[in-house]
Amino acid sequence: MRGLLPLLLLALSACARPSAAPALTLATSAVGREGALVQAQLARFEAAHPGLRVELRSTPDEADTRHQLFVHWLNAHASEPDVLQLDVIWTPEFAAAGWILPLDRFEPEAGAFLPAAVEANTWRGQLFALPWFVDVGMLYWRTDLAARPPDDLATLAAEAAQPGPPSGFVWQGARYEGLVTVFLEHLGGFGGRILDDGGRVVVDREPAVRALEYMRDSIHVQRAVPADVLSWQEEHARFAFQNGSARFMRNWPYAVPLLSDPAQSKVAGRFGVAPMPAAPGGTSTAALGGSQLAINARSDQPELAYALIQFLVAPAQMIERAQVAGQYPSRPSLYDDAAIRAALAIPAVEARAIVERAVARPATPVYSELSSILQVHLHRALTRQAEPRAALGTAAVEMRALLSRSGLDAEGGW
Amino acid sequence: MTRGRAFTALRRAEARAAWGFMAPALGAMALVAAGPIAWTAWESVHLHDLRMPWLDRPFVGLDNYREALATPRLIAAAGHTAVFAILTVTLEVVAGLGLALVLHHRRRARGVVRAAALLPWALPTVVVALLWRFAFEGPASVANMTLASLNLADQPVAWLSGAVTAWVPIVLADAWRMTPFVALLILAGLQQIDPALHEAARLDGASPWRAFCAITLPLVAPALLVAALFRALDAVRVFDLVYVLTGGGPGAATEPLSLYAFDALMRHLRFGYGSAISMGVFVASFAGALVWIRLMGQRALVREEA
Known part of the structure; x- marks a missing residue:
């Protein structure tokens, strides 16, 4: 019996919410090079925001499975994860269900992103997610x-x-x-x-x-x-x-x-x-495919969540993503960048020509x-x-x- | 009279105690079976669509059932489920009986043979489905190589993209996986048959075939029926095998009911409509099982009287 008690306490403490430092949670696919990249970028974000921790919730890579997991969380009105990686075709569904926040109050620079991607993330005239990378x-x-x-x-x-x-x-x-x-x-x-x-x-x-x-x-x-x-x-x-x-x-x-x-x-x-x-x-x-970042409507800290999204879709992080994971930036202006030209295995002119032909579902x-x-x-x-x-x-x-x-x-x- | 009354009181006390003993089991059943079924039934008469919370969750009577019955894809899925159940149960019971007879008569190395036969059954369904997918996918697959070496086909067959051919790996995979299970159930039945009966038949000069028809088959019939019931109930709920092997394709040619219900519930988030389909499957398989058990019960009674 005496041996059991510490075990029980340990189990309880593991279940309890970590309440010390405020923590943001980001739910994304985190395997291989892409996972290491996200970890490195989150570390930089934490360094720029002292006292803030960002937890990475690794989610299934397969789209259908991740969709189910997100539906379970959001339908249960969980306040975590704060930031979600959405497939391009989910944004209107999650927006209509009231599961993600409209981003208009944060005044996002929508004009800087690929128009087809912005259109795909818009529901009833409001923008609900920012494109992270495009496929x-x-x-x-x-x-x-x-x-x-x-x-x-x-x-x-x-x-x-x-x-x-x-x-x-x-x-x-x-x-x-x-x-x-x-x-x-x-x-x-x-x-x-x-x-x-x-x-x-x-x-x-x-x-x-x-x-x-x-x-x-x-x-x-x-x-x-x-x-x-x-x-x-x-x-x-x-x-x-x-x-x-x-x-x-x-x-x-x-x-x-x-x-x-x-x-x-x-x-x-x-x-x-x-x-x-x-x-x-x-x-x-x-x-047009690709991933978007959106904020859980029940998040306790939407401002911080938006700051994280803004950081992840900033040009520096996008260029790094193209270099490490070969994923295409969602900002058309970056295709003129020398670093991107070196990062994409194909001539940037060709890449840009294809991206500009993108049509959303x-x-x-x-x-x-x-x-x-x-x-x-x-x-x-x-x-x-x-x-x-x-x-x-x-x-x-x-x-x-x-x-x-x-x-x-x-x-x-x- | 007094003895009778005391007896009744005793019976009543016993009955109370019996209910007490059964309470935990009944409670558990209410929790894991009756509760969810009642909830599903409640959902099935409401419009509940997670994608459109502004519609709320109004009572719609039998609308979900009506919509289901008016959907050709669902009717087709019901047909696929029935065909799959009939084909696989028949195959498995026939092959299972054969396997059981071999196991029963082979004394030597029975343990090894039994373990080997059980191997497919022990594999996870998803692994089985992937194995059979590989065996039938592509021009260089085992299935196409076999056909080519037997000169049965001059062109490789695209098994998974034919509305009829896609059924071949599905049915074979299920039969391959579940026949050992059926064989074990039947083997148990075979081993209960009194060897004296067969001895008497032999002394009377009955041929092995006659002995099989007159002794083995009738006596092993209850085990056969139980095995068929188990398999039929499983077959009606088939999901993972088809999900991995064909995803219900080509088109919706191999889509069973459970896969269609899964789409409605988990992919399209239509909880009311999906629940109505689930209730339909539940009621149909429950009714089928009741009828089957009744038939079996009568058979057993007839035999006892005889």
Whole structure:
């Protein structure tokens, strides 16, 4: 019994809140180089704010899992963590639910950030999060096989269909969020959109049908895209390109440093990146991804939380992030910076060209459900369970029903 | 008369004591089973959407159930669940019976064989799902290599992106994982059969097949039915295997009910609607189990009278 008591006390003290120094908590993914980078930046922030501690809450790297964890915390009205790392598509959902604070009272310098990223973080006219870094979809091509990247989608398919290896254009075609980003890029390439400026569903219009037909035919008719991509996510595509079996790849910037590492990559020094090509009449489009920083609406110290966000999105930290983790800055002005030019493995002009083509996915609190409808019907068309026109027609009907049921079709606010 | 009354009083006291003894168990059941079920039922008749707190949490009657029944994706998911349950339970009971018979008749090295057979069952589902995914994914997968070496296919099959072919790894994975469990249940049943019955049959000149049909099968039937019930209840709730193997794809061609309910609840944060689906699954499997148990009970009674 006597042995148990100290143990019990120890356990109790471990459960008790540390009340000494005021502590801010930051919930973010904290693995590998990125984790070490965040730790180092937080140490600098603490040094600049004597008496303040910042605790890092490591959260799952996988988006769905982190989303669930955040929902559990925020729905329970927990005052911690104070600052949250959000995926670009969550901001309107969390804002509408009243889980994160509008940042307008802190007068953020919204104009300094990429407009598409600011738009994605705005709900009902108010800014709810600041973009930490941006992700953009881009085309990886082999510099040893061609003098320049394909100019349009038809050329891309024709070159990809040539027998190999390397042969084929690989992308993320499993039924998940990644498929929507790939579709968004093809859609833009044909001049289509998911929602129009008034928030109406236009994904069943002609350009969208042609974009989806192009995607399906490049798999099943031209065989420019291997059918295996229909169960692939980012890493599957990267391995295929890295092993030299695929000729083109659509992926995020994270793959550049990995593909440049000769220890694991067979294409190191033999690949380049370019904006995704378009069809005649369309616009070259990059899906916008990336991470945002927002403040928990129940935070006890919103001012300090904002100070931390401001510090993390300041140019110095962003440049360091680009250097260490290869993640793209969300401030367009930084692409002229010499340090960034050295940090990005590709010419900064190219990076900037892609970033400026970034298109956000629809900003709505019901985005996850909207996307889920689209995922199912896109995947049905791509696996030939439905014709593209019929699939998009059904998707549009379901999406309109969802928006009207949620009372989000009339009010706008997109 | 007095003896009768005293007897009744005694019975009453005993009954009171019995309730007292059962109270902790009943309390635990109320806490972990009845409570959450009642809560889910309550949620299922309310509009509760975490994404739209301004809608509050109004009572909507059976609206969530009506919406569910009018959703083609949910109806399809119910169909997938039923097909999966029927296919896997049949496969597992047939293969499990075969495995149990082998284990029963092989005296030598029975322990080793039994341990080996149980290995798939001991693996975490996610690991099993990943193993089978690797076996069926890509042109150089085990499945495609096998087909090619047998000259059964000239082109590699994209198993996971075919609406029908995607079922093959799912069903095989479940059968591979759960057959040993079914076999163990049946083996227990086999070992309870009096060897004298088989001896008598042999003396009477019955063929092994006749003995199997007339003695083994009827006597092992209760164990078979219990195993089938366990597996069917599990199959109706299938989630992790499909989640990892196909994610419900291609399209929604392999999406079972629980995965659809998970999407509604955890991804789309529609607690009312998701609860309605969960209640539907619960009521259906509970009713199914009751009917099954009743049928089994009658069989047992018939045998006792005979």
